Amino acid sequence: MRNVLAIAHKEVKAYFDSPIAYVFIGFFALLFGYFFVALLSFFTSQSMQMSMMGAPVNVNQQLITPLFLNTSVVVLFVLPSITMRTYAEEKRSGTIELLLTSPLTDMQIILGKFIGAMTLYAALLAVTVVHIGVLFWKGNPEVLPVLTGYLGLLLMGGCFVSVGLLISSLTKNQIVAAMVTFAVFLLLWVIDWISQFTGPLAQQVLTYLSVTQHLDDFTRGVVDTKHLVYYVSFMAFGLFLTARSVDTERWRG
Amino acid sequence: MIEVQHVTKRYGPVTAVDDISFRVERGEILGFLGPNGAGKTTTMRIITGYMPPTEGRAIVAGFDVLEQPIEAKRRTGYLPETPPLYPDMRVSEYLTFVAKVKGVARSQVKARVDGVMERTRIADVARRQCGQLSKGYRQRVGLAQALLHDPEVLILDEPTAGLDPKQIIETRQLIKALAGDHTIVLSTHILPEVSQTCQRVVIINKGRVVAVDTPENLTARVRGSEAMYLQVDGPGPDVSAALTQVPGVSGVTLNDGAGGPVSVEVTSEDGRDVRRELASAVVSRGWGLLELRPMRLSLEEIFLHLTTEDTTAAEPGVAPPEPPQPGQEEETTHA
Numbered sequence: 001m002r003n004v005l006a007i008a009h010k011e012v013k014a015y016f017d018s019p020i021a022y023v024f025i026g027f028f029a030l031l032f033g034y035f036f037v038a039l040l041s042f043f044t045s046q047s048m049q050m051s052m053m054g055a056p057v058n059v060n061q062q063l064i065t066p067l068f069l070n071t072s073v074v075v076l077f078v079l080p081s082i083t084m085r086t087y088a089e090e091k092r093s094g095t096i097e098l099l100l101t102s103p104l105t106d107m108q109i110i111l112g113k114f115i116g117a118m119t120l121y122a123a124l125l126a127v128t129v130v131h132i133g134v135l136f137w138k139g140n141p142e143v144l145p146v147l148t149g150y151l152g153l154l155l156m157g158g159c160f161v162s163v164g165l166l167i168s169s170l171t172k173n174q175i176v177a178a179m180v181t182f183a184v185f186l187l188l189w190v191i192d193w194i195s196q197f198t199g200p201l202a203q204q205v206l207t208y209l210s211v212t213q214h215l216d217d218f219t220r221g222v223v224d225t226k227h228l229v230y231y232v233s234f235m236a237f238g239l240f241l242t243a244r245s246v247d248t249e250r251w252r253g
Numbered sequence: 254m255i256e257v258q259h260v261t262k263r264y265g266p267v268t269a270v271d272d273i274s275f276r277v278e279r280g281e282i283l284g285f286l287g288p289n290g291a292g293k294t295t296t297m298r299i300i301t302g303y304m305p306p307t308e309g310r311a312i313v314a315g316f317d318v319l320e321q322p323i324e325a326k327r328r329t330g331y332l333p334e335t336p337p338l339y340p341d342m343r344v345s346e347y348l349t350f351v352a353k354v355k356g357v358a359r360s361q362v363k364a365r366v367d368g369v370m371e372r373t374r375i376a377d378v379a380r381r382q383c384g385q386l387s388k389g390y391r392q393r394v395g396l397a398q399a400l401l402h403d404p405e406v407l408i409l410d411e412p413t414a415g416l417d418p419k420q421i422i423e424t425r426q427l428i429k430a431l432a433g434d435h436t437i438v439l440s441t442h443i444l445p446e447v448s449q450t451c452q453r454v455v456i457i458n459k460g461r462v463v464a465v466d467t468p469e470n471l472t473a474r475v476r477g478s479e480a481m482y483l484q485v486d487g488p489g490p491d492v493s494a495a496l497t498q499v500p501g502v503s504g505v506t507l508n509d510g511a512g513g514p515v516s517v518e519v520t521s522e523d524g525r526d527v528r529r530e531l532a533s534a535v536v537s538r539g540w541g542l543l544e545l546r547p548m549r550l551s552l553e554e555i556f557l558h559l560t561t562e563d564t565t566a567a568e569p570g571v572a573p574p575e576p577p578q579p580g581q582e583e584e585t586t587h588a
């Protein structure tokens with residue numbers, strides 16, 4: 001465990017020693033801020049109409065849920081650049097020789113890198129706490145859906161990070177890693193769009209596979225084991241495949 | 254301490270290492286000598302557990318590298334060909350990270366890091382970023398990294414490559430100082446390197462072991478073929494004839510001077526020093542002796558000599574004929 005944390009710490013430091021982390025956090029804050037303002041204006045005008053008609057207004061359902069769902073889109077763009085360097089850069093610079101000849105298992109290295117990337121991701125999400133805080137200050141949304149929403153975003157991000165690690169372990173080239181990762185994320189995100197044109201069974205499967213479908217309930221304050229199982233097994237499978245990939249690369253030399 | 258047993262490594266169709274076996278005893282410094290592409294790095298990567306062999310096995314301190322990798326790696330320090338540094342990390346930070354990864358006990362990390370920095374004389378750059386260090390310092394930080402967990406076995410891949418002469422001497426001294434409590438394998442493609450530092454040499458070429466011997470014996474075996482190079486201002490055929498008559502000379506090769514001075518390579522029997530006789534033979538005939546010096550054998554020539562010494566007295570400087578290029582027959586099969 002100490003080894004795992006040493007690697008995680010090194011990864012986080014690498015992000016924050018270079019401009020990467022600050023660029024991402026800035027970029028993320030900007031995009032999230034944009035969505036926040038846009039959704040807030042829409043919500044304000046809508047709630048004025050609704051209250052004139054006497055309908056109840058719900059901040060959670062009409063503002064926070066769409067905000068979280070939009071955040072998942074931003075994550076889609078940002079995470080590939082966080083995971084691209086994890087393995088690719090170590091392979092390019094030769095430092096992979098240090099890690100693979102140290103008394104560590106492949107899984108310890110992978111977990112260290114996973115925790116490192118997740119820490120930066122959590123730091124990105126932490127930026128949004130400011131915006132959500134404003135809503136608590138000015139309004140009175142429910143706390144639970146906000147907390148589960150963050151949990152859902154973390155789990156979804158974990159899936160993306162595990163895919164990103166896998167793809168980074170397959171190449172020496174960071175840019176290739178980022179582009180392929182983005183393409184795969186996009187596929188995982190839109191995979192259910194065609195589900196309405198397929199048969200009922202395929203529809204179920206496709207909807208189940210879509211990473212974002214599972215986020216919806218979380219943003220509404222529902223933690224369903226079905227979704228937890230999906231996210232956790234997705235992550236485990238991604239990390240397992242990364243371990244296979246690292247081992248295969250080792251045999252190939 | 255280290256046993257390499259019938260190790261073969263293939264990269265797809267390329268056989269980088271072909272059935273290599275050797276042993277290194279505790280406390281010994283073994284030189285691993287071979288030209289570029291001989292398979293030195295590949296063999297070292299197999300011993301350190303970086304990659305598995307296609308066939309055969311490596312045993313370090315009694316642990317099979319494939320079957321008990323963690324135990325074997327705990328006892329191995331490795332300096333790869335390119336020191337594995339993270340450019341954005343400061344030197345002390347980097348060594349602290351490596352210490353943790355190598356499993357140095359928490360309470361000892363600081364002492365170990367300070368200790369190896371002192372030993373490899375890098376304390377003055379402790380606060381500098383690894384990416385900004387000179388080649389000499391990078392190599393030393395790489396060595397420091399390999400020493401952190403006080404391993405019994407040290408595998409050093411070309412530890413002096415790219416260093417200036419002063420740094421080379423310092424590194425050699427450090428390596429010698431480490432011998433005794435450590436078993437060391439170091440690779441190089443320079444012959445004097447091993448004769449300076451090592452007790453035993455394994456010579457490999459094209460993935461195969463060519464010779465295993467002490468540096469003294471190897472030098473003696475090679476000396477027999479040492480040649481003299483002369484540049485003479487005189488008529489080529491006459492020069493050649495005159496030099497052949499000098500007692501002790503076993504072979505004369507003439508390179509046409511194209512009207513100008515001629516170049517001659519002379520080999521002597523059993524490496525006898527015939528420089529005086531050669532000089533007087535030239536001068537007494539009134540020719541100008543422009544140059545006379547011993548020819549250093551290149552490593553390739555040494556290999557050629559070692560591999561062919563039993564059959565013929567190999568003529569130095571003559572490369573073996575190139576194998577026929579593949580690809581020509583393709584045209585005929587197409588037709």
Ligand SMILES: Nc1ncnc2c1ncn2[C@@H]1O[C@H](COP(=O)(O)OP(=O)(O)O)[C@@H](O)[C@H]1O
Pocket residue numbers: 252253264267268269287288289290291292293294295296
């Ligand atoms: N990763 C690799 N993939 C394919 N061929 C390789 C790889 N690494 C080394 N080789 C080949 O294996 C042979 C031995 O290389 P190497 O062990 O690096 O030799 P040395 O260290 O003695 O210069 C060379 O012909 C080299 O081209």
Ligand SMILES: [Mg+2]
Pocket residue numbers: 290293294295334
């Ligand atoms: Mg090499």
